[in-house]
Amino acid sequence: MADTRLPTDHATFRMTAYRDDTGTDHVVLSLGVSDDDGPDLPPPLVRVHSECLTGDALGSRRCDCGEQLQHALQLVARTGRGAVVYARGHEGRAIGLAEKLRAYALQDRGVDTVDANLALGHPADARTYDHCAAMLLDLGMRRVRLLSSNPAKELALSALGIEVVERVPLVVPDREENAFYLATKRARMGHDEADQDEWDQLLAGRIPAAGELAQRYGDLNRADGPRVLAQLGQSLDGFIASRTGDAAFVTGELDREHLHRLRALVDAVVVGGATVACDDPQLTVRAVDGPHPTRVVLDPRGTTPADAVVLTDATSPTLWVVGADARVRPVGDHVEVVRWPDAGPMEPRAVLDLLAARGLHRVLVEGGGRLVSAFVRAEAVDRLYLTTAPVLIGDGVPGLRVDGQDRLTDALRPTARRYRLGDDVVTELDLRPLTATAPTLADDVQDAS
The missing domain is CATH 3.40.430.10 (Dihydrofolate Reductase, subunit A)
Structure with a gap:
C-alpha cells in the first residue's frame, strides 16, 4: 500500500505498508534487504512482532512487548540487515484489546494468562501468521534468522514457506510486574528460558546472539570494535x-x-x-x-x-x-x-x-x-x-x-x-x-x- 522511510533512534528504516484481506493494515521496517538479494548474502535477522498497545505505546510493565520491540529494532540496526514485521490484529494473542483487558482483570485475581484467555472463551493463542509470511516473501526474505523466543512462531512460519535457518532467542530482563506472565509463557507455552550464560560468553570473547548484555557490550569483543x-x-x-x-x-x-x-x-x-x-x-x-x-x-x-x-x-x-x-x-x-x-x-x-x-x-x-x-x-x-x-x-x-x-x-x-x-x-x-x-x-x- 505504501513504501517510505522512517527515521528512529536506532536507524532509518525502510517502512512498507500492507493490507490483508480483512482490511487490516500492517507494516514492515526493514534494513539492508531487497527482493533481488543474491543467495550469497547472509539470511536477514527478522522479528515478527505482535501488536501490543499497552506495551508498545503505553510502556506497560505487565508484559515484555515494548522492551522486545525496541530491542529487536536495535539488534536489526546493529546487524544492518533484517526486518521487524509489525503484525496488527494480534492484540492479546489476537483476542482484541478489550478482551485482553478483561483477561488482565482475571489475572489481577491470580489467574495466569493462558487460563484467563480460556475462561473468556478464547484460545490460549489465536494468532495466525499467513499475512506475516506473505509480507516477508514479497520483500524477498525467504530464508531468515528468526528473532524470537517462541518455538511455535518458527513452526508457523516454516509451514508457510519461510525457511528459518536459525532461531535467535529474544530475552529481556524480567520485572516484578511481569515475572508471573513470563513464567507462564515459559512453562505453559514453551517459550525459551532466559539465557543465563550471556555474561560468560562475553567474558570468553564471544558475542551472544541476543540479550541486554550483548546489546550493551557485544561489540567490545569485535576485532574492529572500540x-x-x-x-x-x-x-x-x-x-x-x-x-x-x-x-x-x-x-x-x-x-x-x-x-x-x-x-x-x-x-x-x-x-x-x-x-x-x-x-x-x-x-x-x-x-x-x-x-x-x-x-x-x-x-x-x-x-x-x-x-x-x-x-x-x-x-x-x-x-x-x-x-x-x-x-x-x-x-x-x-x-x-x-x-x-x-x-x-x-x-x-x-x-x-x-x-x-x-x-x-x-x-x-x-x-x-x-x-x-x-x-x-x-x-x-x-x-x-x-x-x-x-x-x-x-x-x-x-x-x-x-x-x-x-x-x-x-x-x-x-x-x-x-x-x-x-x-x-x-x-x-x-x-x-x-x-x-x-x-x-x-x-x-x-x-x-
Missing part, C-alpha cells in the same frame, strides 16, 4: 564530587555494576594519581564475575599515598607511572614502577603506546574528570560512557570538560545511544572518526563463537 573506553559518573549539573571532594555514591548500584562489567572486559584500567589520593579505589571487579584488569596510575609527581590499595593489595598487578624526577617509596611485588621517559606531560596517546607495548590493548580510562577530559580532548577515546544521576551538586569537582566552541555548529555531536540504569541514565558516545571504514554503535553484532 579499544579505548572512558567512563564517568556525574550529577546533572556536571560534577563528580562535592566541593569537599566527597564522591560517595553520585550514581547508583546499577551503574557500579556497569562499571565493573567494563573493567572485566578490558586489559587495563587507568586513573590519575589525584583520584587514588582522594578516593583510594580498588579498581578490581567485584560486582560481577570476571577477571581483574591491570591497574594503571598516572602520577607525575609520585604523590600516591603509601597505603593506597593499588600499592598494597596484590589482587591485580599495578603499573605506577611516575615522572622522571618523582621520588617513590618501596612497593609490593605486584607493582611495577614505570618512569615517564621525559619531563613533559603524560600525553594520552603516548600512554596508550606504553600500555600496548606491555600487551595491554583494550583500555578503560576511569577517572577522574580531568584525566577523562584530557583523553577525550586528545581524541584518544573510542567510546565514552557518561552516566548522569538525578542529583544537583551545585559546586564541586567538575566532570567531563571539552574544548569550548564559539558556535554551536562546531560543537562535538557524536553518535549516541542511551539506556537507563535504575534512576541513572547512561549516554554512550562513539568518539571515533566517522569514516567509511570506522565501525559505529550501529554496526553489525554477530555471534563470534
Whole structure:
C-alpha cells in the first residue's frame, strides 16, 4: 500500500505498508534487504512482532512487548540487515484489546494468562501468521534468522514457506510486574528460558546472539570494535564530587555494576594519581564475575599515598607511572614502577603506546574528570560512557570538560545511544572518526563463537 522511510533512534528504516484481506493494515521496517538479494548474502535477522498497545505505546510493565520491540529494532540496526514485521490484529494473542483487558482483570485475581484467555472463551493463542509470511516473501526474505523466543512462531512460519535457518532467542530482563506472565509463557507455552550464560560468553570473547548484555557490550569483543573506553559518573549539573571532594555514591548500584562489567572486559584500567589520593579505589571487579584488569596510575609527581590499595593489595598487578624526577617509596611485588621517559606531560596517546607495548590493548580510562577530559580532548577515546544521576551538586569537582566552541555548529555531536540504569541514565558516545571504514554503535553484532 505504501513504501517510505522512517527515521528512529536506532536507524532509518525502510517502512512498507500492507493490507490483508480483512482490511487490516500492517507494516514492515526493514534494513539492508531487497527482493533481488543474491543467495550469497547472509539470511536477514527478522522479528515478527505482535501488536501490543499497552506495551508498545503505553510502556506497560505487565508484559515484555515494548522492551522486545525496541530491542529487536536495535539488534536489526546493529546487524544492518533484517526486518521487524509489525503484525496488527494480534492484540492479546489476537483476542482484541478489550478482551485482553478483561483477561488482565482475571489475572489481577491470580489467574495466569493462558487460563484467563480460556475462561473468556478464547484460545490460549489465536494468532495466525499467513499475512506475516506473505509480507516477508514479497520483500524477498525467504530464508531468515528468526528473532524470537517462541518455538511455535518458527513452526508457523516454516509451514508457510519461510525457511528459518536459525532461531535467535529474544530475552529481556524480567520485572516484578511481569515475572508471573513470563513464567507462564515459559512453562505453559514453551517459550525459551532466559539465557543465563550471556555474561560468560562475553567474558570468553564471544558475542551472544541476543540479550541486554550483548546489546550493551557485544561489540567490545569485535576485532574492529572500540579499544579505548572512558567512563564517568556525574550529577546533572556536571560534577563528580562535592566541593569537599566527597564522591560517595553520585550514581547508583546499577551503574557500579556497569562499571565493573567494563573493567572485566578490558586489559587495563587507568586513573590519575589525584583520584587514588582522594578516593583510594580498588579498581578490581567485584560486582560481577570476571577477571581483574591491570591497574594503571598516572602520577607525575609520585604523590600516591603509601597505603593506597593499588600499592598494597596484590589482587591485580599495578603499573605506577611516575615522572622522571618523582621520588617513590618501596612497593609490593605486584607493582611495577614505570618512569615517564621525559619531563613533559603524560600525553594520552603516548600512554596508550606504553600500555600496548606491555600487551595491554583494550583500555578503560576511569577517572577522574580531568584525566577523562584530557583523553577525550586528545581524541584518544573510542567510546565514552557518561552516566548522569538525578542529583544537583551545585559546586564541586567538575566532570567531563571539552574544548569550548564559539558556535554551536562546531560543537562535538557524536553518535549516541542511551539506556537507563535504575534512576541513572547512561549516554554512550562513539568518539571515533566517522569514516567509511570506522565501525559505529550501529554496526553489525554477530555471534563470534
